[in-house]
Amino acid sequence: MRLGVDEVGVTELMGVSEHTRALATAAAALLLDSLDSERALVPPLDPGAAEEPAKALLEEIAAWAEAAMGHRSAPILWRVLAHNPHYIETTWRKERTLMGDGALSAHDKRRTALGVAMAMRGGYLIEYNAALLRRAGDTDRDILEVLGVVDHYTTLNTLSEGMQIESDIRPSA
Amino acid sequence: MTTIRMVDPAGVSGRTKEIFDAVLRREATVFGATSVSNIWRCMGHWPALLEANWNRSRALMQRGRFTPLQRELIATAVSIGNACTY
Numbered sequence: 560m561r562l563g564v565d566e567v568g569v570t571e572l573m574g575v576s577e578h579t580r581a582l583a584t585a586a587a588a589l590l591l592d593s594l595d596s597e598r599a600l601v602p603p604l605d606p607g608a609a610e611e612p613a614k615a616l617l618e619e620i621a622a623w624a625e626a627a628m629g630h631r632s633a634p635i636l637w638r639v640l641a642h643n644p645h646y647i648e649t650t651w652r653k654e655r656t657l658m659g660d661g662a663l664s665a666h667d668k669r670r671t672a673l674g675v676a677m678a679m680r681g682g683y684l685i686e687y688n689a690a691l692l693r694r695a696g697d698t699d700r701d702i703l704e705v706l707g708v709v710d711h712y713t714t715l716n717t718l719s720e721g722m723q724i725e726s727d728i729r730p731s732a
Numbered sequence: 733m734t735t736i737r738m739v740d741p742a743g744v745s746g747r748t749k750e751i752f753d754a755v756l757r758r759e760a761t762v763f764g765a766t767s768v769s770n771i772w773r774c775m776g777h778w779p780a781l782l783e784a785n786w787n788r789s790r791a792l793m794q795r796g797r798f799t800p801l802q803r804e805l806i807a808t809a810v811s812i813g814n815a816c817t818y
Binding site for chain 2: 562563564572573575576579580663667670671674675678679700701704705707708709710711712713714715716717718719720721722723724725726727728
């Protein structure tokens with residue numbers, strides 16, 4: 560990749576992409592349509608009724624959400640996954656590992672995740688990532704700038720796939 | 733296999749030539765291109781499409797507050813999701 564990103568950065572980008580796609584698929588499969596919704600294919604677990612280790616994880620997520628989203632409550636996606644302690648633990652740990660600062664900044668990763676969610680039309684993950692970005696200072700114009708790239712690359716991807724255009728852009732030696 | 737013949741930049745004139753020249757200047761700066769890339773050449777069959785998308789490329793990929801890297805990360809991630817190998 561150009562712009563000074565090495566193989567580690569490219570792998571981080573792939574990780575952010577697949578993680579966001581997987582979460583968006585899970586959210587859609589659970590019929591989650593909004594951060595505010597309490598409706599889901601599997602009802603969210605009441606944190607007060609959860610048992611360990613899910614209880615501790617939901618408390619950890621709620622503390623994170625207070626700082627990152629502005630309200631102390633684990634988002635519904637995590638409360639649904641909490642029915643299976645292994646599922647929530649491995650997925651939440653993956654989220655924290657992949658979306659933190661690395662070769663790519665946490666902020667750039669989150670903007671990328673928003674773009675992936677937009678391209679998938681994943682309503683829940685669009686709201687989720689946009690809420691985190693707004694809390695981190697992004698404005699309407701920033702959200703629209705992410706959308707602009709998504710929009711334009713939907714155009715270019717459609718043309719190149721529809722016409723089976725062979726790539727003539729090669730990595731520099 | 734490409735399903736469309738690529739427009740030869742040497743054989744165009746007028747507005748299409750102006751846009752191809754601008755695309756090449758941009759691509760030479762960004763990734764050292766020495767010829768107009770295929771994605772833009774394929775649009776040359778319909779100059780109105782070429783111009784509309786070049787204008788959007790300039791507006792959405794070359795202007796704004798994001799760094800080129802930030803835009804490229806999103807673009808690449810979207811292309812992965814769309815299974816676009818270009």
